[in-house]
Structure formats: C-alpha cells, structure tokens
Amino acid sequence: MKSPIISLQSAGVLGSNRDAVRQHNLSIILQMIHFYGTVTRSQLTSATGLNRSTISDLVSELEQLGFAHETEGAATSGVGRPSLVVTASTKVVAFAVHPEIDATTVGLVSLSGKVLKTVRVVMGQNPTAADSVKTAAKAIAELRDGLQSDQRIAGIGVAIPGQVRVSDNVVRFAPQLGWIEQPFGSMLSQATGLPVFVDNDASIGCMAERNFGAARGLLDAVYLFAGSGGIGGGAIVNGSQLRGASGYGGEFGHVRIGGAADVDYSGLSGTLESLVRRDDLLQVFKMYSATDQELDQEIRSTKSKEAIKILRKQVASLGAGISTYVNIFNPEAIILAGFLSSLFNFDPEGLIESMKAGTLKAAQERVVIRNGELGEETLMVGSAELAFHGLLENPSDAQLVPVKKAR
Amino acid sequence: MKSPIISLQSAGVLGSNRDAVRQHNLSIILQMIHFYGTVTRSQLTSATGLNRSTISDLVSELEQLGFAHETEGAATSGVGRPSLVVTASTKVVAFAVHPEIDATTVGLVSLSGKVLKTVRVVMGQNPTAADSVKTAAKAIAELRDGLQSDQRIAGIGVAIPGQVRVSDNVVRFAPQLGWIEQPFGSMLSQATGLPVFVDNDASIGCMAERNFGAARGLLDAVYLFAGSGGIGGGAIVNGSQLRGASGYGGEFGHVRIGGAADVDYSGLSGTLESLVRRDDLLQVFKMYSATDQELDQEIRSTKSKEAIKILRKQVASLGAGISTYVNIFNPEAIILAGFLSSLFNFDPEGLIESMKAGTLKAAQERVVIRNGELGEETLMVGSAELAFHGLLENPSDAQLVPVKKAR
DNA sequence: TCTACTTGTTGGCTAAAACAACAAATTGGT
DNA sequence: ACCAATTTGTTGTTTTAGCCAACAAGTAGA
Structure with missing residues (x-):
C-alpha cells in the first residue's frame, strides 16, 4: 500500500506532466547503469518496458550529459544482433568522508560505485569537528588535484558515527567523537566549495548493502x-x-x-x-x-x-x-x-x-x-551514494562541479 | 531517499509511458477526492501542478467513469469566478467486516470514506472462521439488497485481530479467535461473489488514522x-x-x-x-x-x-x-x-x-x-480502504461489481 | 549460404498535457 | 449601477515524449 500522501497544500508536485515523465525515465535508466555498472540496451528495454527507440533516445541523452558511454560490447548471449553495452562514465566522481576517533578516512568513488582511492589520515585522539573538517578538506584537495580536468564532482558524502539532522547536515550527537551540535556539513562545504551530504554511518551502511551488497x-x-x-x-x-x-x-x-x-x-x-x-x-x-x-x-x-x-x-x-x-x-x-x-x-x-x-x-x-x-568499502560506497543521489533523481538538471575551479 | 528498486528482472514496469502518466494523474485526483470528500477544481490544479484544462479533462473522465460529481458549489472564497466543486460519488461503496470473539461487525462505507451503515451480529462464544464467514455473508447480502440498482461495489475489506498473509488473504494465527491457517478471504469471496481483502486489524487502524484521522x-x-x-x-x-x-x-x-x-x-x-x-x-x-x-x-x-x-x-x-x-x-x-x-x-x-x-x-x-x-469507525473506514485501493490506484481499469448479479 | 532471431535506426504517428485567447462569474471601489 | 481587477472554466491549437512499423545490421546454427 504505497499511496502517496495527498495534501492540498503540496504546491504542484503530485501530477505528472510531460517533463516529469522524461525525468523519471532518465532517472530510472541512469540508476540501472549506476547500480549494475554495465547494462545492455536490451536489458534496459525489457526492464523498463519502454520501446527500443525510446531507450535509444534516452541513452543518447545520458551520453550527451556525460553520464554514460555506449560501446559495442562483447555481451553476446544467444542469437540475434548483439546489444550495445552501456557503462557509467568514469568522468563523474564523488568523495566520501568518514571521521573516526583516531583517524579520518577519505575516499574517491566513481559513478559506477567503485572505490577508486582511499586515504586514511591518522589523527591525535579526540579530534574536534574542525580538526576533522580540516583533515578531510586537505585530503580532498589532494585527490582533486589528481583528477583529470574533464572529470566532474557530484559532491561529498559524510558518514558520522552518531545522530545527524539530515535536513541541514548538522551532527547532533556523536558520543564516540564527543561532538555535540556540530554543523559539519556547512563547515566542510565552506572548506571545499563542494556540496556536502551528511548522514548516520549505519544508515549509510544499510543503503550501501541495499544498493550494491547483501541486500541488493x-x-x-x-x-x-x-x-x-x-x-x-x-x-x-x-x-x-x-x-x-x-x-x-x-x-x-x-x-x-x-x-x-x-x-x-x-x-x-x-x-x-x-x-x-x-x-x-x-x-x-x-x-x-x-x-x-x-x-x-x-x-x-x-x-x-x-x-x-x-x-x-x-x-x-x-x-x-x-x-x-x-x-x-x-x-x-x-x-x-x-x-x-x-x-x-x-x-x-x-x-x-x-x-x-x-x-x-x-x-x-x-x-x-x-x-x-562490502566489508571495508561499505561506508565509502554508501557515502558516495548520498552525493550521487540528486544526480540519479534528476540527471538533466544535475549540478556537478568541475575539477578545476573557474577563475 | 526513495530510490525505486532497480532489478533487471522486473518485467517492464519501471518506465513511464504515456498511459502510465494518464493513470497516475487520474489516480492522484481520485485520491484527493476520496481523502477529502470534496475538493474544488482550483485546489486540484494548484496541488497537482497540472494545467487547468488538463484537470478539466481528467475530472470529466472520472465523472464519466462514475466516481465523481461536479457541482457549482458554494465554496466561494475571495474574488474571481467560483471554482467547481468535485465530490466523490455515492454510487460506489465497499463492505467492511470485523470478526471478534463474541460478534461480527459488518459495515457499509462510501467512496468518500463515510460509514453509511453498521451491523453488529452477536454470536456464540468461539465462532469458527466458517461461522464468521456465514454471518458476514448474510449481513452483506442484506445490506446489498438495500442498495440502489445503479450503485457499484468495490469489494470487502476484512480486519482480523491476528496475523494475516496478505498475498492470499489467509489468517495465519488469530490467538483471540483461536483461528489457525484459515483461508478467510477465499471463503468469504466464495460466499459473496465479491473480491475480498484481508489484513491485520492494527495495520488497518493505522491506515485509517493516516488517511482520515489523527495521522492524516x-x-x-x-x-x-x-x-x-x-x-x-x-x-x-x-x-x-x-x-x-x-x-x-x-x-x-x-x-x-x-x-x-x-x-x-x-x-x-x-x-x-x-x-x-x-x-x-x-x-x-x-x-x-x-x-x-x-x-x-x-x-x-x-x-x-x-x-x-x-x-x-x-x-x-x-x-x-x-x-x-x-x-x-x-x-x-x-x-x-x-x-x-x-x-x-x-x-x-x-x-x-x-x-x-x-x-x-x-x-x-x-x-x-x-x-x-476515528473511534469506533476506525476499522470500518480502514477495511473499506483495502477494497477501494485498486480503484484508487487505477481508476480507468477498476473492476466494480454491480449490486444486482447478472442473470 | 540460408534461415531464424534479435537488436539498432529511421521517419512518421499519436495522445496527453500545455498553451493562449476568450468567456464567465465574483469582489470591491467609485 | 457600473467598471476594474481577479480568478476560473472552456475551447481550439500546439508541442513533445513515447510508440509504431519497416528495414537494416549482426549473430547462431543447420
């Protein structure tokens, strides 16, 4: 029973206009590419129920947006013309941050959900939120320098061992770290110029296992x-x-x-x-x-x-x-x-x-x-999901940040 | 984070084709009519974000389907031409059944969520599922006789104090009633010729309060x-x-x-x-x-x-x-x-x-x-919701049963 | 080499939502 | 009583996203 909440005050979001259909279809397809890394076009058609020609159109739009590639892959399975293989672009990445009591871990994750790099910076005991932000920002800047100039960044996802108010990315209470009411999100966003999304570590782990792991x-x-x-x-x-x-x-x-x-x-x-x-x-x-x-x-x-x-x-x-x-x-x-x-x-x-x-x-x-x-990669993969979320929901209006800042 | 589950095996339901949009829009509007009983067309346009002319078209389709009426209501609020008032049809009803240890309650509920009639049949102690089905079927037949010939029936919703396997309407275990593995749904469906939907009483209560009560x-x-x-x-x-x-x-x-x-x-x-x-x-x-x-x-x-x-x-x-x-x-x-x-x-x-x-x-x-x-009406209203659900999800393909059986 | 089968591509088609212009109905001011 | 301002309903036209049909392309198997 999944009835949407009907509210008379909900200013114009319940109805499906034509734009919303296009957005939804693009989103569904990009999500399939994202979750599976590699999908054939025929798989996309049968899974979505859309027409071959529609899928063709949608995929080429995603290609133009720079989120996917099409290749004449070797996914030959049976008779018939082999289907084109669609893969997630390697040009779109996100950062993952995980502050702990004795270290802060920073990762670089691709749109296909692969952890490309991980940096673990060991810190003195009981780092403050400011310490952790500083450490993370430095590691992110270094990773960013190593990126190619045509890559784009979706944002930073942060996994906090404690309670997080998601609406404004504030850490309410992280007993292990000793943090209370720390606006970690805005601090890290200020330090890096990137959009930041903070959530509880276990919630993030759950999401990771659901999207890529044992609960898929x-x-x-x-x-x-x-x-x-x-x-x-x-x-x-x-x-x-x-x-x-x-x-x-x-x-x-x-x-x-x-x-x-x-x-x-x-x-x-x-x-x-x-x-x-x-x-x-x-x-x-x-x-x-x-x-x-x-x-x-x-x-x-x-x-x-x-x-x-x-x-x-x-x-x-x-x-x-x-x-x-x-x-x-x-x-x-x-x-x-x-x-x-x-x-x-x-x-x-x-x-x-x-x-x-x-x-x-x-x-x-x-x-x-x-x-x-997912083992050790759980939180990296899951945190990156937070950053990819907006992009996956609405591919055509996604706000990505280029690697090099505009001068 | 409401990402739909993406599965490569999901045979063609994820994509939005044009029919799905129409269905969704009809569904949203009928739900608003259902939950609020009475809505103006201008409220529908602002809440859905759809165009005036589109709303006009959708509402008239719902009218043709016999689920709504339009009247020149007195909902005048401010300057401008007064908006038409859309109300749920009184011609569409559902039955609600609630078996208890000492009685079985049967209700008649309209599409607007109003409880029109309630019959409480007191029974001997420890009725079997068959007893309860018989009692309910008799009460339903009587209520059905009292309906007008142009009314249509969405089905029967049943609230069971116990665990219910919703997929096939089987009561798994109802300790208070002493029922174990009773196929209540198919029994009542057989006895009445109507579609039956069975669920746990507390789940139904929750739904009722969410749709019409304190959790709206x-x-x-x-x-x-x-x-x-x-x-x-x-x-x-x-x-x-x-x-x-x-x-x-x-x-x-x-x-x-x-x-x-x-x-x-x-x-x-x-x-x-x-x-x-x-x-x-x-x-x-x-x-x-x-x-x-x-x-x-x-x-x-x-x-x-x-x-x-x-x-x-x-x-x-x-x-x-x-x-x-x-x-x-x-x-x-x-x-x-x-x-x-x-x-x-x-x-x-x-x-x-x-x-x-x-x-x-x-x-x-x-x-x-x-x-x-909602008090005493909770389970009547909520059970009827089960029966109305299919209709609300897909108004144009709804299967309603006429009051008089075809000969 | 031929048949069977599946997939990609192309151009035209369709239906549903949007749009624009106008008519209708109300309020409030003069 | 009339007129301006405002909101909503109606109607005919336009737009566009997805569908459809026909054909081309590519593979497997006989």
Whole structure:
C-alpha cells in the first residue's frame, strides 16, 4: 500500500506532466547503469518496458550529459544482433568522508560505485569537528588535484558515527567523537566549495548493502552494524530507507531488549549496545585495540572457556535484538556487519535459535540472517551514494562541479 | 531517499509511458477526492501542478467513469469566478467486516470514506472462521439488497485481530479467535461473489488514522492499538505503510520491552502486550467485560489506590514501549487507540516522561503523542480502504461489481 | 549460404498535457 | 449601477515524449 500522501497544500508536485515523465525515465535508466555498472540496451528495454527507440533516445541523452558511454560490447548471449553495452562514465566522481576517533578516512568513488582511492589520515585522539573538517578538506584537495580536468564532482558524502539532522547536515550527537551540535556539513562545504551530504554511518551502511551488497534489490531488510563506537542500524521498508521525521530513525542499538543492568553509550539501559559490546570481547582477549579482522581471527580460534561464555552470551543478546526487529519489520533478510558478523560466524545456529525464540512464527518463516558483503568499502560506497543521489533523481538538471575551479 | 528498486528482472514496469502518466494523474485526483470528500477544481490544479484544462479533462473522465460529481458549489472564497466543486460519488461503496470473539461487525462505507451503515451480529462464544464467514455473508447480502440498482461495489475489506498473509488473504494465527491457517478471504469471496481483502486489524487502524484521522498526511507515524485481544500496531514509514515481506510487519505488541516475568498471548515474555493488559484493569475494577467507553469512564473516575497503582505501572510500561518505537522510527506522532487512549488521558505527563526516559534526545524532540480520532469507525473506514485501493490506484481499469448479479 | 532471431535506426504517428485567447462569474471601489 | 481587477472554466491549437512499423545490421546454427 504505497499511496502517496495527498495534501492540498503540496504546491504542484503530485501530477505528472510531460517533463516529469522524461525525468523519471532518465532517472530510472541512469540508476540501472549506476547500480549494475554495465547494462545492455536490451536489458534496459525489457526492464523498463519502454520501446527500443525510446531507450535509444534516452541513452543518447545520458551520453550527451556525460553520464554514460555506449560501446559495442562483447555481451553476446544467444542469437540475434548483439546489444550495445552501456557503462557509467568514469568522468563523474564523488568523495566520501568518514571521521573516526583516531583517524579520518577519505575516499574517491566513481559513478559506477567503485572505490577508486582511499586515504586514511591518522589523527591525535579526540579530534574536534574542525580538526576533522580540516583533515578531510586537505585530503580532498589532494585527490582533486589528481583528477583529470574533464572529470566532474557530484559532491561529498559524510558518514558520522552518531545522530545527524539530515535536513541541514548538522551532527547532533556523536558520543564516540564527543561532538555535540556540530554543523559539519556547512563547515566542510565552506572548506571545499563542494556540496556536502551528511548522514548516520549505519544508515549509510544499510543503503550501501541495499544498493550494491547483501541486500541488493530487497524491499524489506534490516541492517545491524557494530563498530568501535557502538551499534547502529538501518532498515529498508517497502523499498525505501527508513529515515524518520528528522533523520534519526534506525537507532537500533539503543532499543531495550533485556534487563536494566548495563548502560549504553547514550545512557540507556538494557539496550542491544549495552549487551553486545566489542570492548568486552577485546578485554577477554586481552587486546587494547584491534581491527575487525584481528578480532574475528581471535574469535574463530579461541579455546578460552571464559571467552566462549561471553561470546555465547553476546550471541544470545544479539539474537534477542534481532527478534525484536523481525517482529517489527518482518524483513526478508537481516544483514550483519562489523564484529556482529564474527558473532554470527562463531555460532550461526545459536544466533538463529535465539532469534526464533523471540519471534512470532509467521514472521520468522522467510527471514534470513546474512553477513554484509562490502566489508571495508561499505561506508565509502554508501557515502558516495548520498552525493550521487540528486544526480540519479534528476540527471538533466544535475549540478556537478568541475575539477578545476573557474577563475 | 526513495530510490525505486532497480532489478533487471522486473518485467517492464519501471518506465513511464504515456498511459502510465494518464493513470497516475487520474489516480492522484481520485485520491484527493476520496481523502477529502470534496475538493474544488482550483485546489486540484494548484496541488497537482497540472494545467487547468488538463484537470478539466481528467475530472470529466472520472465523472464519466462514475466516481465523481461536479457541482457549482458554494465554496466561494475571495474574488474571481467560483471554482467547481468535485465530490466523490455515492454510487460506489465497499463492505467492511470485523470478526471478534463474541460478534461480527459488518459495515457499509462510501467512496468518500463515510460509514453509511453498521451491523453488529452477536454470536456464540468461539465462532469458527466458517461461522464468521456465514454471518458476514448474510449481513452483506442484506445490506446489498438495500442498495440502489445503479450503485457499484468495490469489494470487502476484512480486519482480523491476528496475523494475516496478505498475498492470499489467509489468517495465519488469530490467538483471540483461536483461528489457525484459515483461508478467510477465499471463503468469504466464495460466499459473496465479491473480491475480498484481508489484513491485520492494527495495520488497518493505522491506515485509517493516516488517511482520515489523527495521522492524516504524516510521512512518519506509529500507531498503537489495544483491544480485548491484545496490542497491535502499525507504522507509516516515508509515507507508506509498513507491511513487511509477507505482511506480518508491525507486531508491536510482541516486542520485548522489559523483564521476562509475564507472558503475552503469543507466548513471548516481557512484551508490551504482557505488561499493558486490559484484563488486569477489568479485574481491578471488578468488571467481567466492558466496552472501551465503560472502561474509560472507570479509569477517569477511580479513586482506588490499587487501581491507580496498576494504572501508573501500565502507563510506565506503555511509555517504555513507545520509547522503543520512537528510537526506531523517529516518528512525527504516536497515535494511541483503544484503551491505550484512556491510559494516556489518565496520566499524560507520566506517559510522556516515561517515553522520554527511554528515547534519545534528538528523536524525542518533535514527536507528539496523540489519541486516534476515528473511534469506533476506525476499522470500518480502514477495511473499506483495502477494497477501494485498486480503484484508487487505477481508476480507468477498476473492476466494480454491480449490486444486482447478472442473470 | 540460408534461415531464424534479435537488436539498432529511421521517419512518421499519436495522445496527453500545455498553451493562449476568450468567456464567465465574483469582489470591491467609485 | 457600473467598471476594474481577479480568478476560473472552456475551447481550439500546439508541442513533445513515447510508440509504431519497416528495414537494416549482426549473430547462431543447420
């Protein structure tokens, strides 16, 4: 049931006039090119239902706009004249920024969703928002210098471990970084002259897995992500990302699932984040800090009874949390990322059992628990999606910035 | 971020051809007429952004299809030629069915969303699905006899207190009724010769409040409903109803919010449904059964310390449950219905406080707790919406059934 | 080499929305 | 009572995005 909201005050956007049709068709085709990187023209015709000649016209418009190329590809599959292959232009890129407690990562991503470069700048402890903006802007400037002069930039996407007001790109509260009410978006936009789009890291991860990863094409999915800063999540409902009225939706780490003993990063008790703690695992393994890979290795190989006990407890808690989200969303899949994947790998049956114990029979029938597929590239790919979004929605009016500033 | 799911297998539905535009425009206009009952043509032009002449054309097509009337209404507001008033046709109706433990309610609803008639047939305890179908079919036949011969029927919407597989209208599990795996939809369709659409009662309530009640026009809202059969809910995410992969989404009553002492109707512990129990209130008031109005009266006027203690406890639990949904959905409003409204009225500040204690600061800023507006009509209006849905989506191809069967 | 099949291209066609000009109906001022 | 200003409905024409049909181009298989 996807009825659009009908409001008598909505000034002229509900009706489809002819321009809107053209825009929609261009958008759909560019999105297919974007999500799949490479599509044949015959695939475009059958998927959209539009006429061959219309597709021809639309693709050549996208080519003229500089978003796609057509080549006589080798995608020969069966009899008949081979279809032309359409690929995303390499001339359109976006930057991705991910501030963390000890480093800021900056990436360069192409319109085909490929991560071209990644720069990780290690910083002193507890960087302020200004520090992070400065570091990111410098890295972006360097990457920008390395671009060809005919390339164009869609913008910068930023993944923040914390709550973000999406409407004006303000970081409301990022407990791990210690940031409160930081207008990160406008700061970085000022420093770079590029449009900036900020969002919560877990929401971005969810979007990345939906567009390019383990949740690709799903209409209903839940994503749970755990980094060093706690647990976040995202959900796809009816094919669209859960955002909420102000963009704070999907705070799955802060939902109460159990007793009230432990307290999470935000001062709430009995939450998923307080029961499934990365730090507790590091402690039992006597590690001070570790990458997800190192931690995963330890989890896979441990024989320590104490560690196993803690792991089992965390698996049970994670299962209880998942059951909550299964009851609420009735998703097709639960996607796990960060060290939650390691917990799943450690005891998949245990996790599934614990999930099933808390879910209604009907809802648990179809659901699948799965690990994310994008790994370290998740946030780079997802952040870039924020920057590409406007372009994908309305290709003919897209505002791209040239590599070299006009003098 | 509402990107449509792009799939290479999706056989020809993504592209907008000219027919689709026409269909979309007709649909939008009919929806506005439906949701508001009465709209002026100038409102239609400004809201859709379409040209005056286009609106004129579209409205006259809807008139020819028998879904709307145009009258020289008295909606004179300011200078200029007064605009024509468009109203929903009274010739198009739908039936609504609501089976309960002790009665089955059948309603007749017009395309303007007005409940024209309601029949409540009291039944013996524990009716089977077949009993309920028989009762409903008889009541529908009688109502059908009372219709004018030029009226047309969109179908029957059914609200079930339990989990429903929407794809084939099967009741999976309705604990209160004791129904398991009942193909209610096909049974009722067979008995009446009308198309039948079955869904969960709380989802239907949510839709009703969104389309005609306290959540009208909201893009993000959560609905919580408590009847004699437990607690259910629904959510509007990004303007579309949360349904889930199979239609079991929104089982908010079965989400764990607290300790593990109590057990709900579905055997899960510590859930909202197990902590906020209508039966507990009836017991403390020494009532065996009561309507929501009678219970509300008792709650408003009680001086019993024991009752107040239980009420406060339930308010606190409800607040905790609400906080879970605020963290997850970041809604603009929480809509309460059934005896949850009474709890809210009993101690609004307490409920808000308890909600705030469990929510992240950012998410709790804009949220409002509000009572549903539709009262007893909620399920009648909402069920009829199910039947009207196809008609609203595609007015020109709508399949309506005449009142008198063809011979 | 021929047939079957699929895809690309081209020029003309169509239908639905936009446009423009005018008529109709109201308010308010003189 | 009349006229200007304003808004809306109506009508005939124009525009344009997608469709259609015919043909050319290219592949696989016999």
